[in-house]
Amino acid sequence: MSSPSVSTTGSITGKLRLATVWLAGCSGCHMSFLDLDEWLIELADCIDMVFSPVASDSKEYPQDVDLCLVEGGVANSDNLALILQVRARTRLLVSFGDCALSANVPGMRNMLGGAEPVLRRGYLELADDSGVMPHAPGIVPELLPQVLPLHEVVPVDFYLPGCPPSAARIRAFLEPLLRGEAPLMEGAEMIRFG
Ligand code: SF4
Numbered sequence: 001m002s003s004p005s006v007s008t009t010g011s012i013t014g015k016l017r018l019a020t021v022w023l024a025g026c027s028g029c030h031m032s033f034l035d036l037d038e039w040l041i042e043l044a045d046c047i048d049m050v051f052s053p054v055a056s057d058s059k060e061y062p063q064d065v066d067l068c069l070v071e072g073g074v075a076n077s078d079n080l081a082l083i084l085q086v087r088a089r090t091r092l093l094v095s096f097g098d099c100a101l102s103a104n105v106p107g108m109r110n111m112l113g114g115a116e117p118v119l120r121r122g123y124l125e126l127a128d129d130s131g132v133m134p135h136a137p138g139i140v141p142e143l144l145p146q147v148l149p150l151h152e153v154v155p156v157d158f159y160l161p162g163c164p165p166s167a168a169r170i171r172a173f174l175e176p177l178l179r180g181e182a183p184l185m186e187g188a189e190m191i192r193f194g
Contacts, residue, residue, distance in 0.1 A: 015046060015047060015048060016046070016047050016048070016066040016067055016177070016178070017047070017048050017050045017062075017064060017065050017066045017067070018047040018048065018049050018050065018052075018065075018066065018067050018068070018069075019049070019050050019051035019052060019061070019062070019065045019067070019068040019069075019086075019090065020033065020051070020052040020053070020054065020055075020068065020069045020070075020071070020096070021051070021052075021053075021061075021068060021069070021070045021071065021082065021083075021086055022053045022071050022072060023070060023071065023072030023073060023074060023075070023079040023082065023083065023099075023100070024072040024073045024074065024075035024076070024079055024099065024106040024147060025071040025072030025073070025097060025099040025100070025105075025106070026099075026105065027053075027071070028097070028163070028164040029069075029071040029072075029096050029097035029099075029100075029162075029164040029165060030052075030053065030054055030071055031164065032097075032162075032164035032165055032166060032167055032170060033054070033069070033167070033170055034054060035166075035167035036167045036170060036171055037167070039167075039171055043174070043178075046178050047178075050062050050065055051065065051068075061082065061085050061086055061089060062089065063089050064089065065086075065089055065090040065091070066090075066091050066092060067090070067091065067092045067094065067177065068086055068090045068092070068093055068094065069094045069096035069160070070083065070086065070093060070094060070095060070096050070100055070150055071096045071097050071099065071100055072097070072099045072100055072106065073099045073100060073103040073104065073106045073107055073147040073148060073149055073150070074144065074147065074148045074149075074150065074152075074153050075106050075143060075144060075147040075148075076141040076142060076143050076144055077141045077142045077144070078141035079141070079144075080144065080153065083150065083153055083154055084153075084154065086154075087154040087155065092157045092158065092177075093150075093154065093155070093156050093157050093158075094156070094157065094158045094159075094160055094173075095149070095150045095151060095156045095158070095159045095160065096160050096165065097160070097161070097162055097163060097164050097165055098161055098162060098163040098193050098194065099163075100149060100150045101149055101150070101151075101159055101161050101193070102149050102193070103146075103147045103148060103149045104163060105163075106147045107146075107147040107149075109147060110146045110147055114145045114146075115142070115143035115144065115145055118143065119133055119134065119143065120133070158173070158183065158185065159185065159191075160173050160185075161191055161192065161193045162192070162193070162194070163193065163194050168189075169189065169190060172189070172190065173185075173190070
């Protein structure tokens with residue numbers, strides 16, 4: 001297998017090492033990826049899927065990843081640690097779906113003004129009986145004060161919007177990369193949110 005190379009346009013030539021990552025999102029973007037249906041079989045011939053919640057239960061993000069689709073915003077300490085590692089080990093990082101691009105649904109908690117009011121609302125004010133604030137350092141990741149879009153935490157190479165991005169849009173994004181070309185991100189069918 002020839003080793004992949006990244007051109008100055010950000011495209012990849014050769015069989016690429018693909019990863020997908022799920023941060024603070026509903027997994028709908030990953031479900032849309034699975035909606036690629038039979039094209040996934042063609043895709044499988046062109047890639048090595050090296051890390052993904054839909055492909056394996058590996059916990060360690062590998063080195064030397066060519067392309068990673070990252071779903072979701074950065075909401076807690078685990079998300080933050082993972083995205084820093086992903087960025088350090090990935091050539092091309094894709095902000096995958098509106099939650100990654102703008103914080104979107106998980107970011108709705110931002111208007112409550114921080115992690116503590118969110119936890120108080122969820123665990124005390126809305127509790128059926130006697131609520132208890134969760135506190136399990138090292139076991140339950142700490143919420144960040146705000147849910148952040150990916151590009152506010154790490155550099156992003158491509159933005160693939162949509163809630164979720166349709167399977168057709170994901171395919172139209174990946175196909176040029178597999179040909180060694182940069183995807184053309186223009187027109188409503190490629191860049192419309194929602
Ligand atoms: Fe779910 Fe939409 Fe967020 Fe994707 S962008 S994780 S489909 S809420």
